Amino acid sequence: MSEAILSTREAAPRPALSWRGPARAALPWLLPALLLLAWQAGSMAGWIAEEVLPAPSAVVAAGWTLAQSGALAENIRVSAWRALTGFAIGGGLGLALGFLTGLSRLGERLLDSSVQMLRNIPHLALIPLVILWFGIDEAAKLFLVALGSFFPVYVNTMHGVRSVDPQLMEMGRAYGMDGPTLFRRVVLPGALPSVFVGIRYALGIMWLTLIVAETIAANSGIGYMAMHAREFMLTDIVVFSILVYALLGKLADSVARLLERLCLSWNPAYRGA
Amino acid sequence: MDGMLAGARAGVAVRLRGVAKDFGGPAVLQGLDLDIPAGQFLAIVGRSGCGKSTLLRLVAGLEAPGGGTLTIGGPGEDAPPADAVRLMFQEPRLLPWASIQENVEVGLARGTPPALRQVRARATLAEVGLADRAAEWPSVLSGGQKQRVALARALVSRPRLLALDEPLGALDALTRIEMQALVEQVWRAEGFTAVLVTHDVAEAVALADRVVVLDRGRVALDLPIDVPRPRRHGDPALAATEARILDRLLADGR
Numbered sequence: 001m002s003e004a005i006l007s008t009r010e011a012a013p014r015p016a017l018s019w020r021g022p023a024r025a026a027l028p029w030l031l032p033a034l035l036l037l038a039w040q041a042g043s044m045a046g047w048i049a050e051e052v053l054p055a056p057s058a059v060v061a062a063g064w065t066l067a068q069s070g071a072l073a074e075n076i077r078v079s080a081w082r083a084l085t086g087f088a089i090g091g092g093l094g095l096a097l098g099f100l101t102g103l104s105r106l107g108e109r110l111l112d113s114s115v116q117m118l119r120n121i122p123h124l125a126l127i128p129l130v131i132l133w134f135g136i137d138e139a140a141k142l143f144l145v146a147l148g149s150f151f152p153v154y155v156n157t158m159h160g161v162r163s164v165d166p167q168l169m170e171m172g173r174a175y176g177m178d179g180p181t182l183f184r185r186v187v188l189p190g191a192l193p194s195v196f197v198g199i200r201y202a203l204g205i206m207w208l209t210l211i212v213a214e215t216i217a218a219n220s221g222i223g224y225m226a227m228h229a230r231e232f233m234l235t236d237i238v239v240f241s242i243l244v245y246a247l248l249g250k251l252a253d254s255v256a257r258l259l260e261r262l263c264l265s266w267n268p269a270y271r272g273a
Numbered sequence: 274m275d276g277m278l279a280g281a282r283a284g285v286a287v288r289l290r291g292v293a294k295d296f297g298g299p300a301v302l303q304g305l306d307l308d309i310p311a312g313q314f315l316a317i318v319g320r321s322g323c324g325k326s327t328l329l330r331l332v333a334g335l336e337a338p339g340g341g342t343l344t345i346g347g348p349g350e351d352a353p354p355a356d357a358v359r360l361m362f363q364e365p366r367l368l369p370w371a372s373i374q375e376n377v378e379v380g381l382a383r384g385t386p387p388a389l390r391q392v393r394a395r396a397t398l399a400e401v402g403l404a405d406r407a408a409e410w411p412s413v414l415s416g417g418q419k420q421r422v423a424l425a426r427a428l429v430s431r432p433r434l435l436a437l438d439e440p441l442g443a444l445d446a447l448t449r450i451e452m453q454a455l456v457e458q459v460w461r462a463e464g465f466t467a468v469l470v471t472h473d474v475a476e477a478v479a480l481a482d483r484v485v486v487l488d489r490g491r492v493a494l495d496l497p498i499d500v501p502r503p504r505r506h507g508d509p510a511l512a513a514t515e516a517r518i519l520d521r522l523l524a525d526g527r
Contacts, residue, residue, distance in 0.1 A: 167366050
């Protein structure tokens with residue numbers, strides 16, 4: 001604790017130019033680093049019982065052991081496959097139906113009220129039913145992840161299509177664009193910022209759903225690793241699993257943000273952000 | 274400018290006979306007769322709601338007349354292709370996700386070979402003075418520059434009829450005068466028929482060969498402007514004509 005405070009005091013009076021760049025980059029990590037230090041110090045001083053929360057060093061050691069045995073890579077692979085496949089199915093359907101209801105009044109009348117009704121059921125409440133249907137197979141997890149990622153993508157895609165500037169649509173028609181061209185040149189790029197909001201939201205739900213599903217019913221994956229360790233009171237592995245989830249979630253969000261920046265570079269709100 | 278002159282097609286005539294239009298309520302246009310000779314610069318002025326924008330949208334093909342006939346092209350002439358009639362809107366309406374050059378290319382007919390598309394877009398951008406901005410996004414341009422890009426988009430297919438729906442209304446006074454000069458310059462170079470709808474009587478008088486005042490869907494005044502070009506701002510003959518049109522517009526309101 002005292003170390004960290006000292007170091008920030010030292011940093012402050014230095015000339016601005018030399019440290020501003022790296023310090024800015026490091027700023028978001030300052031709080032996590034302080035917490036980690038406090039946690040380690042607390043464990044070493046014996047204030048935090050090891051069964052409750054093992055020291056960061058113990059968690060790292062547990063992770064290292066898991067990584068060396070190959071169990072970590074295998075479980076990450078299984079979890080990532082479930083997450084991405086489920087997301088691709090649910091998000092893909094959400095995108096397709098979102099465009100359908102956004103573009104066609106008939107599609108909206110036919111589908112939207114049904115979708116909105118289903119949307120209000122917490123999808124995790126379906127777990128007992130899903131276990132009855134699919135057992136604890138892969139299909140159960142994929143179904144839940146797909147269901148969870150469907151709604152945010154659907155709602156935001158539809159909203160994005162609806163909010164495309166009607167003046168641009170009129171311009172496109174006046175300048176001779178046919179349906180497919182109008183979609184490609186005006187509707188799709190116009191809806192994209194909103195679609196990305198849906199995708200980033202869905203990525204969050206994707207991990208959440210997978211964690212719950214793997215924790216309740218699975219025999220592989222990170223969630224299973226955590227539950228399995230709990231049975232043997234291996235708190236360090238439980239904590240390590242949670243950290244892996246956090247890192248994977250952050251990774252997915254970073255990839256989505258990168259894509260967003262690449263696709264939306266025309267928009268001043270995203271440029272160089 | 275000379276490059277654009279080569280191969281420029283002449284303007285096209287427009288003929289309206291008994292044209293009517295309503296949008297489910299009272300008639301916006303009724304029994305309107307109007308002949309626009311090929312290559313003429315016609316300005317349409319009138320109070321808000323007089324039907325001038327509707328008339329322009331009919332001429333530009335955005336709406337179909339509810340009655341009467343609207344013919345584009347002289348007698349015995351085939352109807353011109355869709356890209357021979359272009360509309361410039363009140364707002365620039367540029368695609369924010371397309372570069373300035375791509376926005377201009379929107380105006381080209383489908384099936385134009387890619388190499389030609391680039392050459393034509395570049396040449397037209399040069400004509401409106403924005404050749405060096407081709408690769409940038411529209412969001413970095415000022416309002417006047419955006420309207421220049423919109424003008425380039427309307428001109429790139431070398432239209433034979435250009436409909437202008439108050440395209441300069443939102444610009445500041447100086448930019449507006451610059452844009453008026455630019456519009457006049459390209460019109461003289463290309464020889465298309467121009468139909469300008471505007472609130473600004475001074476603008477109408479400065480640019481047009483002929484000013485038509487619309488009132489309640491009918492032609493209330495049809496006035497040739499014979500002042501030779503290039504015209505000077507504040508020319509007494511223009512000022513007198515402007516006063517006459519304004520008198521008429523104000524009298525209509527009473």
